[in-house]
Every structure is written in structure tokens, then in C-alpha cells.
Amino acid sequence: MAATKPRLNVALIGYAFMGRAHSNAYQQVNRFFPDCPYEVVRKVLVGRTAGPLAEAAKTWGWEETSTDIDAVLARDDIDLVDVATSNDSHHAITMKALKAGKHVFCEKPLALNTAQAREMKAAADKAKVRVGLWHNYRRSPAASTAAQLIRDGKIGEVRQVRGVYLQDWLWDDSCPATWRMTEKVCGSGAHGDLNAHLIDMTRFLTQLEFDEVSGLRETFTKKRRNANGKGMVTVDVDDALIFLARLSNGAIASFEATRVAPGRKNYNRIEINGSKGTIVWNFERMNELEFFSFEDDGPVQGFHTIMCMNGAVHPYAGNYWPDGHIIGYEHTFTNTVADFLTALKTKAPFRPDFADGVANQEVLDASLESAKSHKWVKVEKSQKFAKEKATKTAAKKAGITG
Ligand SMILES: NC(=O)c1ccc[n+]([C@@H]2O[C@H](COP(=O)([O-])OP(=O)(O)OC[C@H]3O[C@@H](n4cnc5c(N)ncnc54)[C@H](O)[C@@H]3O)[C@@H](O)[C@H]2O)c1
Structure with a gap:
């Protein structure tokens, strides 16, 4: 008889967009990652409104529901707390969960600001x-x-x-305000929402840190009607924020996040130019890479497209379908859970962790400060990171940890 795996009980806080994405990942991880060291149990779904909470739990296969976070955190049978709520609650929920001795998996951005993020990392x-x-x-x-x-x-x-991360869902002035338009709930607008991803992707791809930044922000629609139908809300965060950066090896970089670029839905694209080649990843064609190298022979030199769905060499591809049968957005969450749980069992590093969250927040805050002061701002770097070694082997065998 096959050995049974230890069970890992999850409590997920929040059941809307990310709550659904995470629920799906917990549901799929044991199916697509047979080596996952735990049997993941969707134990408790936590929310604030009983009716829709119960409906979500039924849809996504959660065993129980609760509207009382403290009671859930007090339980001995909860191993992992997943924070999938709006940004203003990440700090409070995480600090309590850590105090209760739970592992924590938190949505980005880690916090509302650097001070909160550093407290979370220290805790x-x-x-x-x-x-x-x-x-x-x-x-x-x-x-x-x-x-x-x-x-x-x-x-x-x-x-x-x-790097550019362009969306258009706020193009219309009549689009109502949500939590994503009020600084005390979200920290910043397109910046924390979208530039946070570009900052993380830059740090992941290049293993470089941000030394200094210069930001420029705009809020095109300054008041929006309240989604609850009660009056108008002053929008005190950016609709768009662009920033320049100098990276730790002297490289230069530009980033642009917006929610008001008509026609752009989730255009998250990053291009890295090196001394002998270029690589491009674009979420809207997320299974492909554009690659150019001056090392290619003259007659065939030019951009070519690598379809990264060869299970023998491309990370995660082999966990799904036969080669070339492409995967989507939701699989990135399943892959993330699989790596986190493996790291939990093997005690190997998992990235991004809260040190990465702090580093990210330091760049976000420096860019906001620069946009306010109209001056270049040095990024206060409180974290140190070891570089992962080059492998010279196929990507899959390299065991990329993040
Ligand atoms: N990784 C990604 O690609 C990605 C994409 C979207 C959002 N996010 C992040 O995920 C988080 C959630 O975003 P979303 O898009 O799911 O938002 P959402 O508005 O769809 O859902 C947030 C949910 O959190 C609930 N909530 C807020 N405060 C709470 C509290 N104190 N206790 C219990 N429930 C609470 C709300 O009622 C709502 O149901 C944010 O931090 C956001 O930045 C990440």
C-alpha cells in the first residue's frame, strides 16, 4: 500500500479574486504534483459575510467556514494561513498568524508600506x-x-x-471606486498593484537590486462614485506611475504601471537587454519567450520564439500535459503552492519570502517619494540576498527555487 502523506491544513482568508485563484491551486496541487510532500486539506475558508462565504466554500471545496479569524488562528489543527485579502489587512492578519505559530503565505504587496513590511519580516x-x-x-x-x-x-x-504592466479597467470615469483607489486600504494604486510584480520579476530574472529611482505619477480621475452607492470617493492613489531605476550592477531600467491604457487588459511584459542578447516575457503570451543572441550564426540571427512547454527542459511544463499543450494563469498559482510545500518539507529556501517583500516595498516607497519630491531617491536596502549559481544544465534539472 502506498504510504500516506502528512496532511497540511490550510485556512484561507478572503474568497474573492485571489481567494478563488488560491483555492484552485490547493485543489489541483496534489493532482498535478504527485511528489508534493503533503496532502493539502482545504480546511477553513474565512470571510466577513456568512452567505457568500458559504457559497464560495461550497464551490471551492472547503470543509468549513468561519467569520472569526481569531478563533481560526487559535486552532491547533491549522498549519498554514493564506492571506488573500485587501492590502490593509495583510499586516494585522499576518502578525496574528505568526504569533499563533502558523506558516503564512501572503498576497502581494506584502504590506501598505515599508515599515509594516519590515515588522512582518522581523516577526x-x-x-x-x-x-x-x-x-x-x-x-x-x-x-x-x-x-x-x-x-x-x-x-x-x-x-x-x-517593464510595462498595462491595464484599462479604470479608463471610464464612471467606473466606481473600490478599495484599490484609497491609499489607506491599498497603499498605492497601479504602482503597488502592478509595478510590484515588475519589481519582483526584475529581481527574480536578474538577481539585481534597485539602487535608486525616479518616479512620476498621475491620477486622471480624481473622484469616483462610491461602489456602495453612497456619494463620491476622492481617489488619492495613482492611476498610472512610471519610474526609472539604476540597478546594483549599474544597469538602467524603466517601469510603467497603469490602469488607464485603453485596450490593454493585463499586458505584463518585461524585456531584458544584455551585452550579447535579449530576452522577453509577455504574460499575454505567457508560454513563450522571445530570445535574441549575437552568438547565433549570422544568417539565422534574429529574434526567435521559444515555446517553453517541453517537459524535459522547462520547469513545471512536465507536470501538466504532453509537450506543447499550453497552460494558463491559474497554473502559476499551483506551481507556487507546489514549490512552497516542497520547501516547507525539505527546509530549502523559498523565494519570494518576506525579505523579498520588504525589498519590493522599499522600491515601491522610494518611487512614491521620488514622484512626490521630483528628485531621484536612493532605495533604503535593509535586506541582503545570496545569488543563485548558474548551472549550465537544462532549466528543469537546475531546480530553480524561485
Ligand atoms: N498575485 C496576483 O497576481 C494578484 C492578483 C490580484 C490581486 N492580488 C492581491 O491579492 C490581494 C486580494 O486581492 P483580490 O483581487 O482578491 O481582491 P478582492 O477585492 O477581489 O478580494 C478581497 C477580499 O478580501 C476580503 N477582506 C478584506 N479585508 C478582510 C478582512 N480583514 N478579513 C476578511 N476578509 C477581508 C474582502 O471582503 C474581499 O472579499 C491583494 O493584496 C492584491 O494586491 C494579487
């Missing part, structure tokens, strides 16, 4: 539990392959990074 270190951050895009097969190719020197020394 996690003290609690001696494992923590992770849901920057799921890292774990698309193509993005993980890009990281490996860059680590293996395929594009040479990184010189320029160009």
Missing part, C-alpha cells in the same frame, strides 16, 4: 515558521526558463530592463 524571523509571498508570475514555465537562461549567461551582462 516571521522570530516565529521560526515558513513564509512566502504570492508573486505567481515567477512560476510560469517561461519566466522560470528566462531566469535560468540569464543565470547561465545566455544574454551576457544585464544592461537594460524595460
Whole structure:
């Protein structure tokens, strides 16, 4: 008889967009990752409104529901707390969960600001539990392959990074305000929502840190009607924020996040130019990489497209379908859970962790400060990171950990 795996009981806080994405990942991980060291149990779904909470739990297969976070955190049978709520609650829920000795998997951005993020990191270190951050895009097969190719020197020394994350859902002035438009609930607008992903992807792909930044922000629609129908809300966060950066090896970079670029739905694209090649990942074509190398023979030199769905060499691809049968957004979350649980069991590092969350927040805050002061701002770097080694082997065998 096959040995049974230890069960890992999850409490998920929040059941809307990310609550659904995470629920799906917990549901799928044991099916697509037979080596996952735990049997994941969707134990308790936590929310604030009983009716829709019960409906969500039924849809996504959660055993129980609760509207009382404290009671859930007090339970001995909860191993992992997943924070999938709006940004203003990440700090409070995480601090309580850490105090209760739970492992914590938190949505991005880690916190509302750097001070909160640093407190969360310090508390996690003290609690001696494992923590992770849901920057799921890292774990698309193509993005993980890009990281490996860059680590293996395929594009040479990184010189320029160009990241854009463009959406259009706020193009219409009549679109109502949500929590994503009020600073005390979200921290910042498109910046914390979208640039946070670009910052994480840059750090993941290049293993470089941000030294200094110069930001420019705009809020085009300054008041929006309240979604609850009660009056108007002053929008005090950016609709769009652009920033320039100098990275730790001297490379230069530009980033642009917006929610008002008509026609752009979730256009998350990053281009890395090195001393001998270029690599491009674009979420809207998330299974592919564009790759150019001056090392290719003259007549065939040019951009070519790598379909990163060869299970023998591309991370995660082999966990799903036969080669070339592409995967999507939701799989990046499943891949993230699989890696987190493996790291939990093996005690290997898991990235991004709260140190990465702090580093990310430091860049977010420096760019906001720069946009306010109209001056370049040095990024206060409180974290140190070891570089992962180049492998010179196929990406899958490299065992990219994040
Ligand atoms: N990784 C990604 O790609 C990605 C994508 C979208 C959102 N996010 C992040 O995920 C988080 C959630 O975003 P979302 O899009 O799911 O938002 P959402 O508005 O769809 O859902 C947030 C839910 O949290 C609940 N909530 C808020 N405060 C709570 C509290 N104190 N206790 C219990 N429930 C609470 C709300 O009622 C709501 O149901 C945010 O931090 C966001 O930045 C990440």
C-alpha cells in the first residue's frame, strides 16, 4: 500500500479574486504534483459575510467556514494561513498568524508600506515558521526558463530592463471606486498593484537590486462614485506611475504601471537587454519567450520564439500535459503552492519570502517619494540576498527555487 502523506491544513482568508485563484491551486496541487510532500486539506475558508462565504466554500471545496479569524488562528489543527485579502489587512492578519505559530503565505504587496513590511519580516524571523509571498508570475514555465537562461549567461551582462504592466479597467470615469483607489486600504494604486510584480520579476530574472529611482505619477480621475452607492470617493492613489531605476550592477531600467491604457487588459511584459542578447516575457503570451543572441550564426540571427512547454527542459511544463499543450494563469498559482510545500518539507529556501517583500516595498516607497519630491531617491536596502549559481544544465534539472 502506498504510504500516506502528512496532511497540511490550510485556512484561507478572503474568497474573492485571489481567494478563488488560491483555492484552485490547493485543489489541483496534489493532482498535478504527485511528489508534493503533503496532502493539502482545504480546511477553513474565512470571510466577513456568512452567505457568500458559504457559497464560495461550497464551490471551492472547503470543509468549513468561519467569520472569526481569531478563533481560526487559535486552532491547533491549522498549519498554514493564506492571506488573500485587501492590502490593509495583510499586516494585522499576518502578525496574528505568526504569533499563533502558523506558516503564512501572503498576497502581494506584502504590506501598505515599508515599515509594516519590515515588522512582518522581523516577526516571521522570530516565529521560526515558513513564509512566502504570492508573486505567481515567477512560476510560469517561461519566466522560470528566462531566469535560468540569464543565470547561465545566455544574454551576457544585464544592461537594460524595460517593464510595462498595462491595464484599462479604470479608463471610464464612471467606473466606481473600490478599495484599490484609497491609499489607506491599498497603499498605492497601479504602482503597488502592478509595478510590484515588475519589481519582483526584475529581481527574480536578474538577481539585481534597485539602487535608486525616479518616479512620476498621475491620477486622471480624481473622484469616483462610491461602489456602495453612497456619494463620491476622492481617489488619492495613482492611476498610472512610471519610474526609472539604476540597478546594483549599474544597469538602467524603466517601469510603467497603469490602469488607464485603453485596450490593454493585463499586458505584463518585461524585456531584458544584455551585452550579447535579449530576452522577453509577455504574460499575454505567457508560454513563450522571445530570445535574441549575437552568438547565433549570422544568417539565422534574429529574434526567435521559444515555446517553453517541453517537459524535459522547462520547469513545471512536465507536470501538466504532453509537450506543447499550453497552460494558463491559474497554473502559476499551483506551481507556487507546489514549490512552497516542497520547501516547507525539505527546509530549502523559498523565494519570494518576506525579505523579498520588504525589498519590493522599499522600491515601491522610494518611487512614491521620488514622484512626490521630483528628485531621484536612493532605495533604503535593509535586506541582503545570496545569488543563485548558474548551472549550465537544462532549466528543469537546475531546480530553480524561485
Ligand atoms: N498575485 C496576483 O497576481 C494578484 C492578483 C490580484 C490581486 N492580488 C492581491 O491579492 C490581494 C486580494 O486581492 P483580490 O483581487 O482578491 O481582491 P478582492 O477585492 O477581489 O478580494 C478581497 C477580499 O478580501 C476580503 N477582506 C478584506 N479585508 C478582510 C478582512 N480583514 N478579513 C476578511 N476578509 C477581508 C474582502 O471582503 C474581499 O472579499 C491583494 O493584496 C492584491 O494586491 C494579487
